Amino acid sequence: MGKQLYYKDKPVFGFDIGHTSLKIMQLDRKKKGVSVDGYGTISFDPSAIEKGVITDPEIIIKAAYTLLEEQLIGKITTSRVAVSLPNAFSFNRILTLPKLSNADLAKAVELETSQSIPLPLDDLYYDYEVMASLNEETVEVRLVACPKTIIDSYMTVFDALGLEVALIESNINAVTRMVTHTETHDIVTLIVDFGSTACDLSIFDGTTIRVTSTVDCSGETITQLIAKKLNVTVQQAQSIKTRYGIDMSKKQALILDAVEPELNKLTSEIRKVVRYFSERNKSNKAIGQIIILGGGANLPGLNSYITDKTRIPTRLCAPWKNLSFGKLQPPHELETTLYTTAGGLGLVTVGDLST
Ligand SMILES: Nc1ncnc2c1ncn2[C@@H]1O[C@H](COP(=O)(O)OP(=O)(O)OP(=O)(O)O)[C@@H](O)[C@H]1O
Ligand SMILES: [Mg+2]
Numbered sequence: 001m002g003k004q005l006y007y008k009d010k011p012v013f014g015f016d017i018g019h020t021s022l023k024i025m026q027l028d029r030k031k032k033g034v035s036v037d038g039y040g041t042i043s044f045d046p047s048a049i050e051k052g053v054i055t056d057p058e059i060i061i062k063a064a065y066t067l068l069e070e071q072l073i074g075k076i077t078t079s080r081v082a083v084s085l086p087n088a089f090s091f092n093r094i095l096t097l098p099k100l101s102n103a104d105l106a107k108a109v110e111l112e113t114s115q116s117i118p119l120p121l122d123d124l125y126y127d128y129e130v131m132a133s134l135n136e137e138t139v140e141v142r143l144v145a146c147p148k149t150i151i152d153s154y155m156t157v158f159d160a161l162g163l164e165v166a167l168i169e170s171n172i173n174a175v176t177r178m179v180t181h182t183e184t185h186d187i188v189t190l191i192v193d194f195g196s197t198a199c200d201l202s203i204f205d206g207t208t209i210r211v212t213s214t215v216d217c218s219g220e221t222i223t224q225l226i227a228k229k230l231n232v233t234v235q236q237a238q239s240i241k242t243r244y245g246i247d248m249s250k251k252q253a254l255i256l257d258a259v260e261p262e263l264n265k266l267t268s269e270i271r272k273v274v275r276y277f278s279e280r281n282k283s284n285k286a287i288g289q290i291i292i293l294g295g296g297a298n299l300p301g302l303n304s305y306i307t308d309k310t311r312i313p314t315r316l317c318a319p320w321k322n323l324s325f326g327k328l329q330p331p332h333e334l335e336t337t338l339y340t341t342a343g344g345l346g347l348v349t350v351g352d353l354s355t
Contacts, residue, residue, distance in 0.1 A: 014345025
């Protein structure tokens with residue numbers, strides 16, 4: 001997946017298939033920086049996807065069609081897409097291997113893949129990339145693998161939509177591209193993608209993604225917990241969540257009480273990966289910041305909550321800092337982090353900004 005399929009010289013747009021919604025974004029490199037040509041989002045019936053596999057393609061195809069034809073802000077001018085894979089169902093590994101010829105390296109990676117990934121090799125697509133030489137004898141290799149069932153189901157959808165898939169990469173890769181586009185690189189960063197059904201965590205050390213994990217802390221559950229505690233409908237709970245969140249409000253204590261067990265899952269997982277990283281990393285650099293993104297990151301008060309619980313400064317990814325919307329209506333302020341994956345995918349078209 002990835003480099004072989006990817007042609008830098010032709011435009012692509014980012015297509016993010018979440019558990020509950022599609023998000024798309026096309027970016028373009030202009031003299032003054034990067035600008036948004038078009039973007040949009042649409043929800044769909046979550047029963048369309050099971051364990052990462054699109055089991056009911058019609059639902060996704062219809063939603064995508066409506067989004068592209070009717071709900072787009074601005075324009076999409078290409079039929080080539082960059083697509084991300086769900087973290088919870090793909091595998092990211094950093095392998096340390098001896099320096100080998102290409103053919104022997106391929107064999108070594110195949111062996112590692114079959115040993116370290118709990119699925120038969122025949123059921124997986126995988127790809128790898130040599131990242132860095134550790135010393136004269138060893139190299140680090142980044143491996144990504146994903147069940148064929150997931151990728152094949154995506155291909156069915158894009159075929160039906162008449163879209164050409166130019167790049168498939170892990171969701172983590174896409175958000176990391178957006179984070180590095182927006183933020184400084186020299187701090188070790190824990191990235192949290194807070195989605196509707198789970199949170200994906202990854203540690204970016206300035207060059208490479210080091211640790212990844214997924215925890216079932218879910219935006220949907222938070223809504224349900226608020227609904228139950230305040231005795232309101234799910235719809236009302238959703239609007240209370242987005243408006244007040246766990247920030248100061250009349251109901252703050254009640255809301256916090258309701259959602260804390262769910263947020264606890266996230267903060268414990270953060271502590272766990274921080275510990276794991278500090279035990280293993282050779283450079284002795286500590287994690288300097290947490291950046292939260294994904295729709296759930298917009299929960300008012302979440303960043304100070306995480307800062308408080310982990311003692312690591314936490315803030316929202318500000319994906320629009322280096323992107324211009326020109327004459328287009330920008331996303332609502334409460335939606336800023338929703339497009340991080342789609343935007344990160346869209347950025348592949350822009351290439352290396354330092355060149
Ligand atoms: N302002 C807000 N405050 C709190 N939560 C919000 C806000 N806006 C959106 N959300 C929540 O974000 C979640 C959707 O996030 P996102 O679109 O990143 O998930 P997804 O991509 O569909 O799912 P996943 O990333 O798990 O595959 C929903 O649970 C939604 O309620
Ligand atoms: Mg998502």
